[in-house]
Structures are given as structure tokens and as C-alpha cells.
Amino acid sequence: MNNPGSPVRPLGARLFEAPAIGRMAPGTGVLVYGSLLLWSAFVLFPIYWVLITSFKEPIDINLKPVYLPWIDFTPSLHAWNELFVIDYEDTLKAYFNSIIIAPLSTLLCISVGSMAAYALARIQFRPKLASILIFVVSMIVAFAAIVSFGVDWRLAVAVALAVFALLVRALGRRFRRSIGNGEILFWMISQRILPPIVVVVPVYMMFQSVRLLDTHLALILAYSVVNLPIVVWLMYDFFLSIPIDLEESAQLDGATRFVTFWEIVLPLARPGLAATTLLVMILAWNEYLLALFLSTSKAQTMPILVAAMNAGERGTLWWSMSVVIIVMIIPVVIMALVLQRFISKGILLGAVKG
Amino acid sequence: MSTQRAAPNATTGGAAQNAKRLTISGLSKSFGAVPAVRDLSLDVAPGEFLVLLGPSGCGKTTALRMIAGLEEANSGSIMIGDTDVTRMLPKYRDVAMVFQSYALYPHKTVAENIGFPLKVRGVAREARDKAVMEVAKQVHLETLLGRFPRQLSGGQRQRVALARAIIRRPAAFLMDEPLSNLDAKLRGFMRAELKHMQHALGVTTIYVTHDQIEAMTLANRVAIINQGVLQQLGTPREVYGDPANLFVAGFMGSPPMNLIEGRIEGGRFQGGGIGLKIAGPGGSRNATLGFRPEDAEVAAPGGGFFDARVYTVELTGEQTLVTVDLGGANLSIKMPKDFDADFDTQVGVRFPAGQAFLFDTETGERLRAHSVAVS
Numbered sequence: 001m002n003n004p005g006s007p008v009r010p011l012g013a014r015l016f017e018a019p020a021i022g023r024m025a026p027g028t029g030v031l032v033y034g035s036l037l038l039w040s041a042f043v044l045f046p047i048y049w050v051l052i053t054s055f056k057e058p059i060d061i062n063l064k065p066v067y068l069p070w071i072d073f074t075p076s077l078h079a080w081n082e083l084f085v086i087d088y089e090d091t092l093k094a095y096f097n098s099i100i101i102a103p104l105s106t107l108l109c110i111s112v113g114s115m116a117a118y119a120l121a122r123i124q125f126r127p128k129l130a131s132i133l134i135f136v137v138s139m140i141v142a143f144a145a146i147v148s149f150g151v152d153w154r155l156a157v158a159v160a161l162a163v164f165a166l167l168v169r170a171l172g173r174r175f176r177r178s179i180g181n182g183e184i185l186f187w188m189i190s191q192r193i194l195p196p197i198v199v200v201v202p203v204y205m206m207f208q209s210v211r212l213l214d215t216h217l218a219l220i221l222a223y224s225v226v227n228l229p230i231v232v233w234l235m236y237d238f239f240l241s242i243p244i245d246l247e248e249s250a251q252l253d254g255a256t257r258f259v260t261f262w263e264i265v266l267p268l269a270r271p272g273l274a275a276t277t278l279l280v281m282i283l284a285w286n287e288y289l290l291a292l293f294l295s296t297s298k299a300q301t302m303p304i305l306v307a308a309m310n311a312g313e314r315g316t317l318w319w320s321m322s323v324v325i326i327v328m329i330i331p332v333v334i335m336a337l338v339l340q341r342f343i344s345k346g347i348l349l350g351a352v353k354g
Numbered sequence: 355m356s357t358q359r360a361a362p363n364a365t366t367g368g369a370a371q372n373a374k375r376l377t378i379s380g381l382s383k384s385f386g387a388v389p390a391v392r393d394l395s396l397d398v399a400p401g402e403f404l405v406l407l408g409p410s411g412c413g414k415t416t417a418l419r420m421i422a423g424l425e426e427a428n429s430g431s432i433m434i435g436d437t438d439v440t441r442m443l444p445k446y447r448d449v450a451m452v453f454q455s456y457a458l459y460p461h462k463t464v465a466e467n468i469g470f471p472l473k474v475r476g477v478a479r480e481a482r483d484k485a486v487m488e489v490a491k492q493v494h495l496e497t498l499l500g501r502f503p504r505q506l507s508g509g510q511r512q513r514v515a516l517a518r519a520i521i522r523r524p525a526a527f528l529m530d531e532p533l534s535n536l537d538a539k540l541r542g543f544m545r546a547e548l549k550h551m552q553h554a555l556g557v558t559t560i561y562v563t564h565d566q567i568e569a570m571t572l573a574n575r576v577a578i579i580n581q582g583v584l585q586q587l588g589t590p591r592e593v594y595g596d597p598a599n600l601f602v603a604g605f606m607g608s609p610p611m612n613l614i615e616g617r618i619e620g621g622r623f624q625g626g627g628i629g630l631k632i633a634g635p636g637g638s639r640n641a642t643l644g645f646r647p648e649d650a651e652v653a654a655p656g657g658g659f660f661d662a663r664v665y666t667v668e669l670t671g672e673q674t675l676v677t678v679d680l681g682g683a684n685l686s687i688k689m690p691k692d693f694d695a696d697f698d699t700q701v702g703v704r705f706p707a708g709q710a711f712l713f714d715t716e717t718g719e720r721l722r723a724h725s726v727a728v729s
Binding site: 243245246248249250251252253254255256259263264267268 | 422423424443444445449450451453455457459460461470471474475518522
């Protein structure tokens with residue numbers, strides 16, 4: 001403490017006590033900025049490494065590590081040349097596939113997911129447990145009929161739905177146990193608990209049977225479904241944080257539920273929407289396992305291309321891999337910069353505070 | 355429990371053409387096992403300003419939300435004009451609501467906020483802009499139309515909320531404690547504005563508040579509600595000067611009515627160490643005596659109905675508030691501002707016999723047949 005009675009302060013106080021309000025003590029400054037610098041180096045070095053590797057000749061990579069272009073080694077465009085001039089068809093095809101699949105699946109996922117999240121945040125659902133069980137049982141019976149007795153699937157499903165509807169009408173009132181929004185939310189996130197590797201073969205067979213393997217549509221649908229629980233969970237929380245007064249006011253002003261959602265709720269959830277979009281977009285952009293199974297050549301995405309550089313007969317092509325990684329990062333960085341503008345706080349200011 | 359009177363017609367003298375009568379009958383609502391509103395019946399005249407008054411949690415806001423259509427009624431009916439709106443969606447009821455929180459849309463400008471009800475009705479842009487400008491002038495917001503709610507002060511936000519309500523010319527205004535977020539000075543100012551505007555527009559208004567001053571000053575009639583039950587319905591003068599029961603007597607007034615618990619026996623009221631002669635039917639019962647602080651006065655010891663010890667003396671500016679201790683109970687007496695008394699001295703307390711009220715302690719009901727006889 002800067003006590004006027006004792007002009008000589010101990011060293012610890014001089015180093016680690018702020019000289020004034022709003023200023024940083026010298027010792028604290030060294031520690032804070034030192035650790036930030038260290039962390040930045042830790043984070044940025046891999047990117048720098050990938051960048052210079054993309055300009056190295058194979059010999060510069062395989063002999064010994066070199067760090068500085070024009071000093072340690074002479075940069076060369078051979079890898080860029082190979083991927084974008086000689087072999088450009090494969091590279092650009094994967095690039096465009098990724099550029100089509102990731103945003104479209106994100107769009108689908110966000111629109112369905114945010115509406116589902118809004119419904120869960122604002123409407124209390126009380127489905128009867130027994131009705132769900134009856135539905136599951138009738139579907140299992142239909143499935144058994146198709147597999148064991150070769151019944152036409154359209155007939156089996158129609159009969160199963162009819163039986164379900166009849167049973168629910170007849171028995172539904174007898175059962176009391178029902179589930180709420182909490183259970184529905186948990187059921188959604190439980191879809192992500194299963195390791196993807198467990199479901200990837202059944203998913204492959206499903207798409208095979210509907211003849212969608214190696215198409216954009218297959219990957220768009222698969223990614224949308226896989227990322228849906230994340231969207232619902234994140235957006236559910238954002239919608240809950242919007243004061244309900246605003247929606248009630250809109251209702252009284254004459255807005256329908258959809259107009260309320262579109263005019264009032266969505267604009268206010270924009271920060272959450274932007275953050276969620278970015279997250280889902282990155283997940284879809286970088287997804288590897290499903291892409292590996294569902295695409296062979298036509299719908300191949302960038303992660304597959306990167307992985308392919310690792311397993312050729314020429315060994316690991318570090319230089320080509322680096323080039324692909326660089327061009328893969330760029331769209332995501334641009335997207336993050338664009339969406340960052342919306343991820344700002346304080347959008348609800350002035351809504352209900354007095 | 356309630357003193358129902360027929361709604362006076364055109365109490366404001368300026369009911370607008372589209373002002374509608376609002377009739378509520380037998381309205382009840384409970385949340386789970388907890389009853390919020392019990393068998394509420396009100397008849398609001400076209401253009402009338404009716405205040406629902408009660409302590410927090412008494413069900414007044416629930417009643418208002420049922421009229422708005424934000425809450426479903428368990429039983430009873432709501433009529434606006436000749437239309438039964440009990441099961442109608444909020445947007446078809448033709449009512450506008452001002453929320454306690456104002457509920458302004460934070461991402462829309464003042465003009466967009468005010469124009470929103472017209473926008474969702476598909477009113478063309480030019481007509482909308484014209485209407486917004488007109489309403490903004492009424493509430494003195496015409497220079498702030500391009501601002502966002504976060505750039506406004508509390509009073510300005512309040513006026514935006516009002517403008518958004520009046521732009522539609524609704525059949526009824528519903529207001530849920532619209533002034534409670536403002537500071538005391540602004541609240542007084544906005545109260546006067548609100549009353550003036552409601553009078554000028556002549557729109558039927560139901561206003562919820564827990565503030566009895568707001569109720570007294572704004573209302574044509576006040577409906578006092580406690581625990582979901584209507585206690586008394588009448589003009590401010592009636593509910594203040596002629597309370598129907600103990601709750602109303604204790605709720606209205608600041609400080610509220612002085613209440614002394616005791617017993618009527620053999621034509622005398624005994625309680626708190628005092629005895630008063632009572633006129634009225636014989637018999638004995640537990641009773642509570644009440645009188646208003648402003649009706650009573652401090653006299654010399656032995657010069658009043660009873661003597662009490664001065665507990666504290668507070669000068670509020672316009673008057674002196676004397677609190678006396680009577681057998682452990684505190685009674686308030688309002689005296690002129692130049693009055694003074696020493697603490698702990700004995701003084702006499704007197705009040706006009708006609709200004710004293712007697713209530714049945716068990717049921718809380720006013721004992722209208724009994725009165726304090728001059729002793």
C-alpha cells in the first residue's frame with residue numbers, strides 16, 4: 001500500500017501493486033504479457049510451420065528441420081503448382097464439394113434446429129410415455145414383417161401407423177406417465193453420446209439402400225442430423241434468455257407465432273445464432289469419418305483429400321498436405337471474421353430494464 | 355365480501371366512439387393447486403379508468419393477463435363490447451397492453467417499435483409513418499424516432515410503450531404497473547400525463563398497481579383484490595372513506611388506518627386498555643376499532659377517548675406524524691406541521707365518533723350496524 005507514513009515500499013509491493021487505479025503493476029505486466037506471448041507462439045507456430053512447409057522442396061523437409069525462408073531454405077512453388085496447375089481437377093473438386101456441403105448442411109441444421117429449440121423453450125410438450133412405446137413397438141413389428149415375411153414396406157408401415165393411431169386413441173387416456181421438454185432435450189443430446197464409429201456402418205448401409213452414396217445430398221443430410229443436437233442445445237439456452245414479455249407484447253400487437261419468431265426472437269438471438277452457425281460450420285467443414293464412408297470420389301471433401309496425402313505410394317506428401325491445409329483454413333477464417341461482428345453482447349439492452 | 359355497484363356510464367364524460375364496455379363474470383384461475391383469481395366479476399364502463407389494486411401476489415396481474423389472453427381462464431367469461439373473448443387469441447381481442455418492463459423491441463428503433471402493431475396488420479408504409487408521427491407527437495417523442503430503446507431514459511421508454519399501445523386505437527388499454535420502474539419524481543409526472551392522455555383518448559382502461567396513491571389519483575373506480583378475491587369495488591372516495599372490510603381499511607392510506615383489537619360487550623368496546631360506548635345491536639363479539647391518522651388528534655392527557663404514550667414524532671414537511679404507544683400497539687396520528695410533543699409523555703387521543711369504524715375481527719367484515727357513540 002502506498003502509505004505516506006512509509007516512503008520506502010518493499011520490493012514485492014513495488015513490483016506487484018498497481019501504482020494507480022486502472023493501471024497494471026510492472027511485475028504483473030511482465031507475467032501477463034509474458035504468458036500471453038508464450039501462448040500466442042504455441043498457437044501460431046503450427047500455422048507458420050504449415051505455411052512454410054507448403055513452400056519447401058521435399059529435400060528441405062526430409063533432411064533436417066529448416067525454419068526461415070530465404071535463409072534456411074529457398075521457397076518453391078512446386079507443391080502449389082502440382083495441386084493447382086497439374087492436378088487441379090481433384091483439388092478443386094474436393095474444395096468445391098466442401099464449399100457446397102458444409103454451408104448447406106449448416107443452413108439446414110440451423111433452420112431446423114433453431115425452430116426446434118424455440119418450440120422447446122416456449123411450448124410445454126407432454127407426450128404420453130405409453131404412446132411413444134406403442135409407436136416403437138408397432139414400428140418394430142412392421143420391420144419384422146418386412147424382413148421375415150417379405151411384406152411390401154409401404155403396406156407394413158401404413159398398417160403399423162394405423163395400428164398405432166388406433167391403439168393410442170383406445171388406450172392413450174388410461175396412461176398417466178408423460179415426459180416433458182427436459183426429457184426431449186436429453187433424448188436429443190443422447191444422440192451425440194454414441195461414438196460416431198458405432199453408427200457409421202449402419203448409416204452407410206442406409207444411404208446405400210436409398211442409393212445416395214457418394215452424393216452431396218447424403219453428406220448434407222448426415223451432417224445436419226449429426227449437428228442438430230448441438231444447435232438445439234445451444235439455441236435453447238439463447239431463446240430462454242430472451243424476455244418473454246417481448247413475445248407476449250408482440251402477440252398482443254397482433255403478430256402470429258411465426259412473425260414473432262421471425263421479427264422479434266431471431267434478431268435478438270443473433271449473437272447465439274452466429275456463434276452456433278460458426279461452430280456447426282466448422283464441425284461440418286472438418287468432418288472426416290462420415291465423409292470417408294459416404295463419399296468415394298464425386299462427393300469427396302477436403303479432409304479426405306488431406307488424409308489421402310498421408311497414404312500414397314510416395315510416402316507422406318507433407319508439402320501437398322500443407323498446401324491443402326492452408327486453403328482449407330482460409331474460408332473458415334473469413335467466416336469467423338464475418339460472424340464475429342454479430343457475436344456482440346448487449347443486444348438485449350433497453351428491452352426490459354428501466 | 356364485495357360491494358358491487360353498477361358501472362357508472364361515461365364516468366369520464368369523454369368516452370371515445372370506439373370505447374367498449376368490458377364485462378368480466380365469474381373469472382377464476384389457479385396454477386396447480388394454488389388459486390390465483392377466484393370468481394372475479396367486474397363491469398367496466400366504456401371509457402372508464404378502472405384500477406386493480408392489491409398487494410403483490412394477490413392475483414391482479416393474473417386477472418389482467420387473462421383479459422389480455424396471455425393466460426387461460428379456468429372458468430368464467432370475458433366480454434369486450436358484445437364479443438365473448440374468453441377463448442380468443444390475444445391478437446383478435448383488440449386490446450393493447452403496457453408491460454411493467456415496457457417490453458420494447460431492443461433491435462427496433464422508436465419509430466419501428468411504435469409502428470410494429472400496424473406493420474403486422476399489413477398497413478402500408480406511408481400510412482404507417484404518418485400514424486407513427488401523429489402518435490409520437492402526442493407523447494412528445496417526435497425528435498427521438500430514430501433512436502434505439504437502449505439510448506432512451508426510463509421515462510422516454512415508458513412513452514414509447516404508451517405510443518405503441520395507442521397507435522392502434524384499441525377497444526381497451528391494459529396496463530401492468532407501468533410506472534413502477536420510474537423514479538419517484540418522474541412517476542408523479544407520468545401519472546398526470548397518463549391520466550390526461552386516457553381522458554383525452556377516452557379508451558376503456560384497466561390498470562394494475564400495488565401503489566394506492568396511483569390507484570386513488572388515476573381511477574374512476576378502484577377494485578381492491580386480496581388473495582384472488584375482490585374485496586371492494588368503488589370510487590376512490592368510497593374505498594377510502596367507507597371501507598368494506600378490515601383488509602381494505604388496513605391497505606388504503608399512508609400510514610394506514612389505526613386498528614385496535616378488542617371486544618364488544620354490553621354496549622361497550624373494550625380493547626388495548628380503552629373502553630368506548632357503542633351504539634347498535636346488543637350481544638358480544640370480537641371486534642376491531644379503526645380510525646384514520648388524519649381524523650384523529652392529540653389532546654391533553656385525559657382530554658381524549660384514551661391516553662397513550664408518545665413513541666416518536668416525525669416532521670414530514672407538510673405535517674407532523676405522531677406515533678403513540680397503546681398497550682404495545684403503535685397508532686399514528688397526523689397533526690399540523692407546527693405541532694410538537696416530547697417523547698414518552700402521556701397524551702390524550704381523540705377522533706370524531708362518526709369517523710371511527712368497527713369490524714368483525716373473525717370475518718373482517720365491517721359491522722355497519724354498530725357505531726361509536728359520543729362519550
